[in-house]
Amino acid sequence: MASNLRTPVWTFDLPTSKERVHAFRGKTEDDWQNELHQVGANVTFYNIDLMKASDEDFKKYLNTWFVMLDTHHRPYTVPFEREFFTRVLNSGYKGLMLLDDVNEHDEMRRWWKEVQDGAAAGGYKVYLFTPIGHWSGTGFVDFSGKLKVKDGSQTIQPLSPVGRVVEG
Helix, strand or coil: CCCCCCCCEEEEECCCCCHHHHHCCCCCHHHHHHHHHHCCCCEEEEECCHHHCCHHHHHHHCCCCEEEECCCCCCCCCCHHHHHHHHHHHHCCCCEEEEECCCCCHHHHHHHHHHHHCHHHHCCEEEECHHHCCCCCEEEEECCCCCCCEECCEECCCECCCCCECCC
């Protein structure tokens, strides 16, 4: 995602998280960032709780065309995915969101169905990109209404709220 300096990537973790240290692969953050910049990538790590951010700050962090949500994968047990998705929806976000692992297990499948079922009322479209995405399920949400996707010569069609392909 961070293929050039014009395409910045912002990644967020909770303030207590140490997960980003693994991304540095044994280097300091400064050394890792220097290597990224040498190859033309631009990644910024934020250790903040976006659910506690003010509405103004939240919208600032959402000032992007693309959000990838890949977190706990327990949207009912640890409801961050559900809460974050709702906050994004309520913020008026008009970009695209990738949801990773939507078919990984029952809890994620249940949440993906909830996202699909809310599409019409929420004013967004949902797509299942698993055939061209991740084996455990790649969901895509278009809040913009402008998405046109092609897989070779095949257009990935939006899913109806019950998961059937519909004409779009």
